[in-house]
């Protein structure tokens with residue numbers, strides 16, 4: 001089941017007739033001999049395989065970093081793939097020079113990944129700042145230099161960009177003029193516009209589907225390569241929109257789409273920061289909400305958030321749609337209510353109005369780039385000092401991502417007094433049944449969950465739930 005895939009690789013057009021599930025990493029290293037793309041963990045953890053992916057979105061060129069080890073070559077169709085070999089033609093780029101000057105590289109295995117991530121950040125066209133530059137290398141790990149020298153490089157690069165705010169196209173011109181990018185980048189937008197995607201999204205899905213691939217390539221890489229037929233869920237069109245007081249999110253929307261959505265940021269202030277707790281930037285750029293729901297991990301971050309928003313799943317077999325509340329979807333550990341010919345098309349939730357609060361909390365062994373030991377989301381709506389809606393979810397506390405029915409409904413028609421909020425926390429603790437595992441003991445997780453509930457209520461009602469209550 002080979003397919004024809006065409007894309008621009010650095011400055012050359014590549015036309016390949018390949019297994020579409022082949023990882024881009026293997027294609028680049030073995031077919032194109034681009035060995036600057038390194039194979040480290042093959043699990044999305046180290047960033048040694050990072051590449052920049054350019055595509056046309058809303059009629060303009062956009063670049064993002066992805067882990068090529070988890071990326072099916074089918075998704076490169078019609079795109080610009082940039083490896084470290086495509087970043088400079090004659091001289092080293094200022095980022096590479098700064099890595100040398102600051103002693104940020106030793107064996108060099110991780111270095112191409114860091115350079116790619118930072119270059120992609122500079123192309124982003126956003127108001128550049130140091131914190132976001134550091135976030136951009138959150139998915140890159142160096143095993144021998146130590147991160148202090150790399151952080152020094154980031155600082156020196158950012159110092160030369162301070163106060164620079166450029167739109168995408170202007171930004172590319174500027175980066176070319178300063179030798180951060182080679183001149184061929186000037187023509188990429190027009191070349192991509194002329195290079196049509198050969199593969200089109202299909203409506204009927206009876207085969208294994210690869211969305212972002214961030215779960216599938218970690219869990220079933222060999223199966224995917226051998227599988228006779230796979231489908232690909234392409235990221236297309238307007239993925240997050242409103243209709244009749246509801247917000248709709250396509251299942252193919254990625255964690256980055258959620259974090260970048262002005263709509264969601266307006267509805268839930270701070271939403272972008274909640275999403276930053278999910279994996280690393282390259283993982284967020286690929287991980288879809290459909291994949292997160294189907295992964296059915298008890299600690300899925302997006303699933304936890306969607307549960308507290310009382311979301312509904314729009315499930316289809318390509319012809320008919322049925323709508324199912326997310327909190328009725330899971331039937332047991334990794335089992336759910338979905339027929340083999342069905343897939344999730346989109347998710348929707350009602351846009352809240354009036355006075356309401358939303359918060360997401362996650363504790364993991366590392367703050368970033370780690371899955372949660374325990375996570376929790378809470379949504380509360382008030383009317384005249386009375387709680388009229390409450391939805392609390394918790395992850396890592398049961399075999400499924402858990403909606404806390406009793407603790408949530410206890411709060412309805414109550415005032416937000418200390419007694420009521422603490423009573424609801426105690427009810428929530430009775431509703432969960434964590435187990436001992438590598439992420440912590442059952443007792444530890446229960447204590448953690450209690451603290452997360454306090455954190456929600458402290459943010460919502462700081463004058464009632466004060467830090468002193470916890471002591």
Ligand SMILES: Cc1cc2nc3c(=O)[nH]c(=O)nc-3n(C[C@H](O)[C@H](O)[C@H](O)COP(=O)(O)OP(=O)(O)OC[C@H]3O[C@@H](n4cnc5c(N)ncnc54)[C@H](O)[C@@H]3O)c2cc1C
Pocket residue numbers: 043044045208209210211212213214215216217218233251252277278279280283286287288289290291292293294295299300301302342343344345369370371372
């Ligand atoms: C390094 C790393 C860090 C991670 N960090 C986090 C984290 O912090 N938090 C977290 O929650 N998860 C994390 N994950 C897990 C993973 O990224 C998420 O579960 C992600 O949302 C999966 O989406 P995907 O598009 O990559 O799924 P895929 O791997 O493409 O697919 C997963 C499953 O979902 C199915 N599927 C996908 N879309 C649909 C659909 N629309 N309808 C029906 N079935 C569908 C696929 O067929 C497959 O069975 C991490 C993974 C890695 C590798």
Ligand code: FES
Pocket residue numbers: 038039040041042043044045046047048049050067068069070
């Ligand atoms: S090889 Fe480690 S993230 Fe791809």
Ligand code: FES
Pocket residue numbers: 104105106107108109110111141142143144145
């Ligand atoms: S320089 Fe050796 S892993 Fe980073």
